[in-house]
Amino acid sequence: MELKGIESEAMDDFERELRAAMHRQPAPPSLKRSLMERRRQTRAEQRGRMLWFERLAASLVLAGVASGALVWRSAQEHRRGEEAKRQVFAALRITHRALEEMRVQLQERESR
Amino acid sequence: MASRWQPDFEQLVNEHQSMVFSLAYRMTGDRGLAEEIAQDTFLALDKNLSKVESPLHACHWLRKVAMSRTADALRRRRVRHMDLWVEIEEQHSAILLEERGSPLGSRLEGLLATLPEAQRAALVLRYQEDLTPEEIAATLDAPLATVKSHLQRGLKLLRAKAATHLKEYVRGA
Numbered sequence: 001m002e003l004k005g006i007e008s009e010a011m012d013d014f015e016r017e018l019r020a021a022m023h024r025q026p027a028p029p030s031l032k033r034s035l036m037e038r039r040r041q042t043r044a045e046q047r048g049r050m051l052w053f054e055r056l057a058a059s060l061v062l063a064g065v066a067s068g069a070l071v072w073r074s075a076q077e078h079r080r081g082e083e084a085k086r087q088v089f090a091a092l093r094i095t096h097r098a099l100e101e102m103r104v105q106l107q108e109r110e111s112r
Numbered sequence: 113m114a115s116r117w118q119p120d121f122e123q124l125v126n127e128h129q130s131m132v133f134s135l136a137y138r139m140t141g142d143r144g145l146a147e148e149i150a151q152d153t154f155l156a157l158d159k160n161l162s163k164v165e166s167p168l169h170a171c172h173w174l175r176k177v178a179m180s181r182t183a184d185a186l187r188r189r190r191v192r193h194m195d196l197w198v199e200i201e202e203q204h205s206a207i208l209l210e211e212r213g214s215p216l217g218s219r220l221e222g223l224l225a226t227l228p229e230a231q232r233a234a235l236v237l238r239y240q241e242d243l244t245p246e247e248i249a250a251t252l253d254a255p256l257a258t259v260k261s262h263l264q265r266g267l268k269l270l271r272a273k274a275a276t277h278l279k280e281y282v283r284g285a
Binding site for chain 1: 121122125126129130131132133134137138143147150151154155158216217218220221224235236239240242267270271274
C-alpha cells in the first residue's frame, strides 16, 4: 500500500492528508529584503576586490615598465662604455705606433 | 533560432522563495536557520546565474542546493550539540503546532519532524514538492533504491507514530 502510493499517484487518506499538510509555507518578508541587501553587499565587495586587483595589475605593469627602462638604460650605458674603451685602445695603438716610428727615426739619426 | 532564456534574479526569488524556505524550514524546524539557508541558496544561484538554462532548471537547481545546504547546516548543528535531535524535534513540533491551520496537518508535520533526516528529506520532497522517487534521487544525489527505502520506511514510521498519537485521524493505519 505504501509502495503503491510512493510509486504512483494512487494515495490513501493518510498520504493525501500528509500532502495537504505539507503545502509550501510563505517565506517571511524579511527573507527577500535581507537577501537583496546581502546581494548588494556581495556585489560591492566583488567590485572592491576587482578594483584592488586592477590596481595591483596596474602597479605590476608600471613596475615592469620601470624595471625594463632601467635595464635598457643600464645596457645602453654599458654599450657606450665598451665603445669608449674601444676608442681609447685604438687611440693608444695609434699613439704607440707613432712613438715607435719616432724612436726608430731617432735611432737611425744617432747611428749616422 | 530561439532566443536564449535570460534569468531575472529577483523574479526567481519571488517565484521560488516559498519553496526554498519551506524545504529548509521543514528540515531544520528553525525559522532563522531556514531563512539563512534560503538566502545562501539564492546567493549561490546569483553566482551561477549564467549557468542556469531555463526556469525549470532554476527550480531543480534551487531544490538541490537548498537540500544540500540544509544537510550541511544540520551536520554542523549535530557536531555542535550531540543531543540536538531532541531539541529540534521539540522545537519543530511546537512551532508547527502553533502555525498550522488544520490540527491534523500540524500534528502530522510535528510527527514528520521526529523522523530521521534522510527519511524526512525524502518525504518532504515527495509530499511538499510532489516529486517522483527518481526526481528525489536526482535531487539528493542518492541511489533510487535508497530513496525508495527511505520513503517506505519513513511513511511506515510516520503511520506508526500517527496510529499512536493521532488515533482519531488515522483509519486503517
